[in-house]
Amino acid sequence: MADDVVAEAAAAHAGIVEAGGHKHLRDSKGRLIPLGMIKPQRLLEDEMVRKVFRFALDLSAQVARFKGHTFADLNSFQTLLEQHYGAKQGGEKGNVTFSTFDDTMRIEVKIADILTFGAELQVAKKLVDECLVEWGADSHEALRALVNRVFSVEKEGQINRGEIFSLLAMEVEDERWQRAMGAIRDSIHVTGTKAYxxxxxxxxxxxxxSTVAIDLAAA
Structure with a gap:
């Protein structure tokens, strides 16, 4: 009986559905397709993806637990320091670095603002476009390239946030440009913070x- 339960659980995890005494896989439209009607290579691909995905889910959960435990340990240590020096406890933690005694290992906590951009951004874009049109195609080439990177949108409202502060730092005397930069600054709203x-x-x-890579993109 126990073996049957284990077998059923394994089959469900593999995506196999028992129906009418036959094994099936569910397709993208929700239909049950008998295994005998599915090409062998598609069955192998399905099995391979499900196997890799199980490892990915386990690893994701492990990283999430590690992150939670790490922040708990670091916050506990900071709380001990606050108690030791008689500082007021509680409140948000800031940017800080923890290191080993020989300074060969460091854990850095970075607090970054979460930014959103309001409707003023679209007004800024119109003013910037007016400036670029009037200046002509051959002038301010570096600035024009930066503007294109900032407003390289795939859908309305998106901007390249990594470049926008470089744009704000550019010194341009045109009055419309100054108004555009003011609109960009007014559009920036800090909606929270995130710790890294x-x-x-x-x-x-x-x-x-050297940095210890934990995310897949940097591994």
Missing amino acids: LRFRMRPDPQASW
């Missing part, structure tokens, strides 16, 4: 730092 972890290490105190 970075792990760095080096073989000895004289060596260069």
